[in-house]
Amino acid sequence: MTDTLVTEYFHSWNVPAERAALVSRQVAHWIDGAPVVSGMPIAVSEPSTGGRLTETLEAGVEVVDRAVASARQAFEGSWGALRPLDREALILKLADSLEAHQDELAFLESVDVGKPLSQAFAIDIGGAVDCVRYFAGWATKISGRTGDMAAYDKHFLGLTLRQPVGVVAAIAPWNFPLQTLIWKIGAAFAAGCTVVAKPSEVTPVSTLRLAELITQAGFPNGAFNVVNGTGAVTGAALVSHPGVNKVSFTGSTPSGLRVGTAALQNMTRLTLELGGKSPALVFADSNVDAVVEGLYNGIYFNAGQVCDATSRAIVDVRIYDEVRERLIERATSVHVLPGLDPDSGMGPMVSGAHRAKVMSYIEQARADGLPFALDRSQLHDRGHFVGPVIVEDIPSAHPLWREEIFGPVLALSRADGPGDVVCQARDTRYGLGAAIYSRDIGRVLAAARAIDAGTIYVNGYGFLDPAFPFGGLGMSGFGKDMGAEQMEAYLETKTLLVSGIELGLAG
Structure with a gap:
């Protein structure tokens, strides 16, 4: 699908044929561990030449329904049944896979977004690997608390349970397609959630490769799904879907306002990381x-x-x-x-x-x-x-x-x-x-x-770290990516108030 301009560009920098093939193939959806070809094609350009790089597809309501259903089935089945230690091991395996494919992934980001290859390697992919490894540790650190009640005597006890919210819609922007998506799915996987991702239709290439690597790492089918398309069609169907429990969106403030309005019709939880004029x-x-x-x-x-x-x-x-x-x-x-x-x-x-x-x-x-x-x-x-x-x-x-x-x-x-x-x-x-x-x-x-x-x-700029939260105030949105604070957005808290009378301890 790559046109002459892009083919010549690749040739001028001696891009191997197998690597060029990864970026020029049609970008399909990914549902239940396999590619899905459905919907009208959307052309994807290569920024340095202006030529045609490849094409992706527009997921309609039926495809979004399939992806959400797959994520729900995995959440209630194979993925949800895993022990925290098992989740941690899979997430660490994914980090190793990302690191092993760092050259390839950096190439995909460079030609899809247009950024210098060296920056894509060190910052986009290097940062993604660090983030996945950081969140892997959280899988085994989720706990509630136990304590005496404040208004009752010692025969009463309070407990909290922490549980994953369910199916997460992770909507990534085009400027850091892989890294920003990793911020979202690292915490979601650690919490025990499943994911339906929607990359930008402008830069969808690396997300398909990520889906393949997640499946190859041994994640159960349905734990990670991808639907491609525009915000007006695919994004709207995803954020308004009643089977989605959490939306994490990164993009412009006008788009975020539309996403928030749609999600709140189902009282879906929201994280909105929006624009800035810093x-x-x-x-x-x-x-x-x-x-x-x-x-x-x-x-x-x-x-x-x-x-x-x-x-x-x-x-x-x-x-x-x-x-x-x-x-x-x-x-x-x-x-x-x-x-x-x-x-x-x-x-x-x-x-x-x-x-x-x-x-x-x-x-x-x-x-x-x-x-x-x-x-x-x-x-x-x-x-x-x-x-x-x-x-x-x-x-x-x-x-x-x-x-x-x-x-x-x-x-x-x-x-x-x-x-x-x-x-x-x-x-x-x-x-x-x-x-x-x-x-x-x-x-x-x-x-x-x-x-x-x-x-x-x-006294500097841009040194983000996965252990510390990132997110805005005011018209820049609300909620956080990264850090312990991000985990809160992917967890439910249930309170148990226990009476000693029911336990046969009164008197």
């Missing part, structure tokens, strides 16, 4: 080396296609000029190239449609006469590339300051002292992430308390 607070006492590298990574990593990208940098005027000039130099030197090119430091936008969206913000800023400190937006004749952009002195009401662009566009702002840094940072309805740069720990803690953000990086 600030970087740069105080005058900051280490400028750390600031420049942190700001660069905060907006240009994954070509700015990151939900918690620090897309607003608010810099104390006393160090503004130095930070500005060094950041321009850093962003000018990056090689914006196809993902398979070893020299690539930044890849393209994921699709032509998304490139057009990002460019519309840039063109609006030009039309409004905003000052560009750097404009490398036009770089290549083919593919979906947008290079680094820095825009200064943006009015607080302008879309460039207020809206999530999801591309390599930094809004750079001067601040008149520490108070103004914090004030400008707070000027947003989002609350996903933030970064604080300062040598003064007291100032860092005060700023962290003052801003509404679910994840706050200090």
Whole structure:
């Protein structure tokens, strides 16, 4: 299904035929441990060339019903019958399999999303392996509690039981297709839940390979199922399905609002990790080396296609000029190239449609006469590339300051002292992430308390860890991925209140 542009791209980087075949095959659904071919085809493009990579299929209501039924059967049968130690062993086996196929999986992510191969290997797949191993340990650490009641005497006892919620709908975005899905299924498997996954129709390739590896690792059929398609058709059928007990969604805020509305019709539990317009607070006492590298990574990593990208940098005027000039130099030197090119430091936008969206913000800023400190937006004749952009002195009401662009566009702002840094940072309805740069720990803690953000990086950016939760506040959603906190979302708590009279102990 791969067209000439993509075939030539693969040939230019000596991609082995068996690896090319993995990415160019039709992306089927995966139900009850086997591929399912059903639904209208959806073309999938390769971002670096703009050519046709492969195609996936649109799952309708009947296919979604089959997937949910398979997950329910496994939850109540083979998967649900496993001991916690057995679940832990299978999850660890999956981590070993992901690690053994790390080169292959990184290739799939690079050509499907467009990101540099080295970043896909180290961050996307390496991070996924770490996350799976972390959650494997939770399978044997789930417990309730026992205690004396507060309002009754010693003849009464209180107990809690912790049980998996059931079938989880895991809906992943296109910017980190495998890693974000792993965040969801690692905790779900550890808790004892089964999963129906829906990847983005833009980047479905790695999810099919993940399904194969899960089955090969020995997971019972039905423990992990995949339905492909658009949010409007497949996603809507999945989140509104009465057989789904939990929805974990990562995506834009408008999409999250629709998902939440649909899920609540069945009182389905929700985790929504949505968009952001995250600030970087740069105080005058900051280490400028750390600031420049942190700001660069905060907006240009994954070509700015990151939900918690620090897309607003608010810099104390006393160090503004130095930070500005060094950041321009850093962003000018990056090689914006196809993902398979070893020299690539930044890849393209994921699709032509998304490139057009990002460019519309840039063109609006030009039309409004905003000052560009750097404009490398036009770089290549083919593919979906947008290079680094820095825009200064943006009015607080302008879309460039207020809206999530999801591309390599930094809004750079001067601040008149520490108070103004914090004030400008707070000027947003989002609350996903933030970064604080300062040598003064007291100032860092005060700023962290003052801003509404679910994840706050200090003197750097992007060093997420599976042991600590990630998730937003405000219009960035609610609930957490990763950490002990994520396990709570996949578990039910039942309370048992025991009377001593019933036990024959009274008197």
